[in-house]
Amino acid sequence: MLYSPMRIGGLASGMDIDQIVSDLMRAERIKVDKLYQQKQVMEWQKADYRDINLKLRSLYNTSFDMKLASSYLKYKAIGTMNDGTSFDKYFAVSPGSGAVPGEYKVQVQQTASYARLESSKSIAKPLMGDKLIFDAEGKIEIPEGKFEVTIDGVKKEVTFGGIYQESDINTLAADLEKAINTAFGWQDDENGNTVGIKRVKVSVTDDNKLAIEPADGFNKVQISLSSVKDDEGNPINDILTTLGFKDGDSYRPLNPHTSLKSQLAEDIGEGTISFKINGHQFEFGSSATLQMIIDKINTIPDVGVTARYDALTDKLVLVSKETGLGANIEIVDESGLFKALGFENTSASGQNARIVLNGTIVEKTTNDFTISGIRFNLKEVMEKGQEATFRLENDPDAAVETIKKYIELYNETIDLINKKLSEERYRNYPPLTQEQKKEMTEKEIELWEERAKSGLLRSDPLLDRIVQNLRYAVASVVAGQPAGMKSLADIGITTIDWREKGKLHVNEEKLRSAIAKDPEAVMRLFNADGADSSKDGVATRLYDILKGGIEDITEKAGGGEFQIYDDSILGKQIRDMEDRISNMEQMLLRTEERYWQKFIAMEQAIQFANQQSLWLMSQMNMTGY
Numbered sequence: 017m018l019y020s021p022m023r024i025g026g027l028a029s030g031m032d033i034d035q036i037v038s039d040l041m042r043a044e045r046i047k048v049d050k051l052y053q054q055k056q057v058m059e060w061q062k063a064d065y066r067d068i069n070l071k072l073r074s075l076y077n078t079s080f081d082m083k084l085a086s087s088y089l090k091y092k093a094i095g096t097m098n099d100g101t102s103f104d105k106y107f108a109v110s111p112g113s114g115a116v117p118g119e120y121k122v123q124v125q126q127t128a129s130y131a132r133l134e135s136s137k138s139i140a141k142p143l144m145g146d147k148l149i150f151d152a153e154g155k156i157e158i159p160e161g162k163f164e165v166t167i168d169g170v171k172k173e174v175t176f177g178g179i180y181q182e183s184d185i186n187t188l189a190a191d192l193e194k195a196i197n198t199a200f201g202w203q204d205d206e207n208g209n210t211v212g213i214k215r216v217k218v219s220v221t222d223d224n225k226l227a228i229e230p231a232d233g234f235n236k237v238q239i240s241l242s243s244v245k246d247d248e249g250n251p252i253n254d255i256l257t258t259l260g261f262k263d264g265d266s267y268r269p270l271n272p273h274t275s276l277k278s279q280l281a282e283d284i285g286e287g288t289i290s291f292k293i294n295g296h297q298f299e300f301g302s303s304a305t306l307q308m309i310i311d312k313i314n315t316i317p318d319v320g321v322t323a324r325y326d327a328l329t330d331k332l333v334l335v336s337k338e339t340g341l342g343a344n345i346e347i348v349d350e351s352g353l354f355k356a357l358g359f360e361n362t363s364a365s366g367q368n369a370r371i372v373l374n375g376t377i378v379e380k381t382t383n384d385f386t387i388s389g390i391r392f393n394l395k396e397v398m399e400k401g402q403e404a405t406f407r408l409e410n411d412p413d414a415a416v417e418t419i420k421k422y423i424e425l426y427n428e429t430i431d432l433i434n435k436k437l438s439e440e441r442y443r444n445y446p447p448l449t450q451e452q453k454k455e456m457t458e459k460e461i462e463l464w465e466e467r468a469k470s471g472l473l474r475s476d477p478l479l480d481r482i483v484q485n486l487r488y489a490v491a492s493v494v495a496g497q498p499a500g501m502k503s504l505a506d507i508g509i510t511t512i513d514w515r516e517k518g519k520l521h522v523n524e525e526k527l528r529s530a531i532a533k534d535p536e537a538v539m540r541l542f543n544a545d546g547a548d549s550s551k552d553g554v555a556t557r558l559y560d561i562l563k564g565g566i567e568d569i570t571e572k573a574g575g576g577e578f579q580i581y582d583d584s585i586l587g588k589q590i591r592d593m594e595d596r597i598s599n600m601e602q603m604l605l606r607t608e609e610r611y612w613q614k615f616i617a618m619e620q621a622i623q624f625a626n627q628q629s630l631w632l633m634s635q636m637n638m639t640g641y
Contacts, residue, residue: 027419042451044607048600049449056447057591061472062586065573068433068479069566075429076562082422082555086113088531088539090414095120095406103404107371107394111408114389121374122404127394128339128369133347135331135358137237140279142229143219143267145260154182159252162244165196167215168237172199173244176255185220192226192259193218226260229267233259233519236330267495270305280356292348293319293334306332309353321345332357340368340381369394412531415538420522423509426490426558428521433483434517441471480571482565489557494541495550501537503531504554 079088091111097103106124126365150156160177178194180188193216194204202212216239221227230236243251243263256263270279277284289300289309296319300309306325310332313323320337336343343366347354354362368379371392378387383394390408398404445467453461473479491511493502500506508526511518532537544553552560569575574584 017268028041041239044604048288048597048604051593051597051600052449053447055590055597057095057472058586058590058593060447060469062435062573062584062590063162064473065569065586066575069435069569069573069575071429071432072482072562072566072569075425076559076566078422078425078561079194079555079559082418083543083545083553083559084113085539085543086540087418088415089113089535090116090411090413090418091117091408092411093406093408095404098401098403098405100230103406106396106398106402106404109406110391110393112389112391116388117213117408117410119405119407120390121372122392122406123402123405124396124398125372126367126370127397128381129367130339131336131343131345131364131366132334133345133359133361133364134326134333136360136603137358138229138269138330139332139357140229140236140268140270140330142219142227143239143241143261143265145226145228145265148185148188148224148226150182150262151543156180156182156188156258158188158255158258161255163253164242164244165199165216166238166240166242167200168235170200174199176210182224185224189218189226195232196228226462230269235328238266238268240264269327270306270325271329272310272327274305275303276306276309276353277302277304283353284356287351289353290350291353292346292350293321294344294346304353331360336364336366338381338559339366339383341366342381387424408422410532410535412528412535415531415535416524416528419509419527419542420524422555423520426486430483430486430518433479436473437475437479437483439471439474441474442467457513478568482561482568483518485561485565486558489561490518490520490554492550494544494546494553497541498534499535500533501541504541506530507541 033279090113093109093111095103095298097106103122107122113184148156156175160175162173162175164171165174166172174195176192178188178191194202196216196218197212198213200212202210202214204210207227213234215234217229217231219227228239228241229238235542241256241261241264243256244253251263256265276289287354288302289304291298293313296316298309298312300312301475303508310325313319313321313334320343322335322337324333324335325331326333327341334347335548336347345364347359349355349359349362349364369383369385370379371394372378373387384519385392390607445464448456448461448464456464477571490504495502504510504520507521507530509520511523542553542554544551545556546552549557549560572585574582574587
């Protein structure tokens with residue numbers, strides 16, 4: 017964009033100097049506009065080349081895949097368990113190109129597992145009451161009344177009371193447990209039928225204390241006890257006191273973000289928390305939380321262990337990162353942390369996967385492994401006496417689909433190139449200048465540029481050479497192949513109409529028949545790598561041609577992999593054009609300035625003449641003329 021200072025002209029002459037200069041510069045800009053248009057054409061050509069190069073690269077990558085045996089030698093597994101059911105429940109099988117067709121018998125005796133350690137019970141301690149007080153006759157009388165229990169924010173009134181002998185203290189605990197759960201909707205009858213779920217478990221310690229905690233299998237949530245109070249806030253009865261509890265007592269699950277010692281002080285003690293896992297030393301101060309310990313374990317890869325806190329069960333779980341016999345967890349509990357967290361064991365090992373394949377025992381460290389070209393994925397152990405039998409057969413349908421997709425991509429590629437080679441060139445539709453675009457609607461610009469971009473690669477020799485080489489590669493025979501397998505036409509892949517310019521059509525039945533008859537011959541027809549191109553397979557030829565074509569287009573238009581600086585032919589031409597445009601723009605600035613200087617000089621001369629005229633007129637008036 018040109019820069020020019022603000023100028024006001026025509027004050028003396030009365031002429032529209034700005035418009036005159038603008039019209040003069042419009043004529044001067046014609047040469048620059050032509051350079052801009054040439055640059056735009058080259059940029060469009062470059063974009064077209066790169067679009068084609070992307071398509072060639074896609075076909076190039078697929079041609080590499082088609083050089084692999086796995087694209088043709090495809091198998092399917094057909095079979096059942098010995099009881100007639102599917103074996104999918106126990107394992108999945110995926111035959112590779114190296115598999116050998118035949119019958120296979122499989123028993124899954126063991127699946128690979130991780131080494132695993134976890135708390136044997138909830139980490140948080142039960143809500144423990146005081147020791148129950150029995151009278152001289154060995155009984156305790158609990159006055160019948162009500163108290164309140166809040167479980168996970170839901171409060172219910174519990175009715176309880178009775179007389180219990182010290183020898184029946186377990187009955188007391190069971191009745192209290194039943195009363196609390198009944199208040200929350202649990203019911204049972206004489207026949208053992210129940211409705212609802214148990215939320216609370218009540219047990220008795222060796223020293224005659226009641227302990228309250230979430231029931232086995234129930235979420236570990238807060239449980240609070242409170243007395244029923246009168247209008248003045250005083251407890252109506254002393255049931256809780258008799259049971260050994262106080263108003264406001266509560267069970268709280270472990271908070272992994274709060275200091276462990278504040279929650280397990282009696283078990284951990286006051287010293288440093290220290291332990292070893294698989295020989296790696298860990299030490300933490302008194303303010304350490306369980307989450308801090310977990311995060312530290314998980315951030316050290318050499319430990320080979322992943323730790324997590326399960327809030328549902330209130331347990332710490334350690335799992336090895338690998339499966340198999342080599343996966344181990346060894347803990348040295350120096351400060352008693354893991355004992356406090358409920359760990360009964362401090363060592364564990366994983367186990368290998370084990371199958372019996374055609375009478376041979378095979379062990380692997382993972383459940384996903386390959387034997388003799390067959391990939392197994394074990395899911396579940398079979399019961400004794402169970403066995404799966406499957407048969408590997410050629411799968412021509414899968415190979416047909418692979419070849420069809422390859423041919424479709426080939427057709428898309430040559431269709432794109434042929435379209436560019438035959439597009440009509442509209443030379444009367446050059447790229448629009450900015451001035452021209454200002455006078456047109458968006459739709460008009462779109463239609464114009466559609467024609468301006470058309471035919472930029474028409475009859476391009478580089479593209480024509482590539483497409484002709486591709487067509488010759490797929491049409492010519494492959495030397496060394498058996499009779500009936502020498503060309504694509506022999507297996508049902510042919511051209512139909514010359515006007516389609518080399519487009520291939522697939523006769524699926526003929527192709528399927530050829531694969532079923534001799535899959536290896538079909539494979540070699542595509543992927544043979546001979547001493548010269550006449551003995552190369554079709555995919556091998558295409559791979560080489562495409563590699564050269566991609567390199568030639570990259571040299572012409574850039575866009576190669578990892579290319580930082582565009583040193584292509586078009587790239588250099590565009591940069592040269594930009595330099596020429598920059599020089600021309602500078603020249604236009606000087607030209608415009610020269611025009612303005614001339615008009616300013618004219619204005620000054622007119623102004624001077626006007627001043628002289630006024631002076632003469634004033635002199636004549638003074639002398640009476």
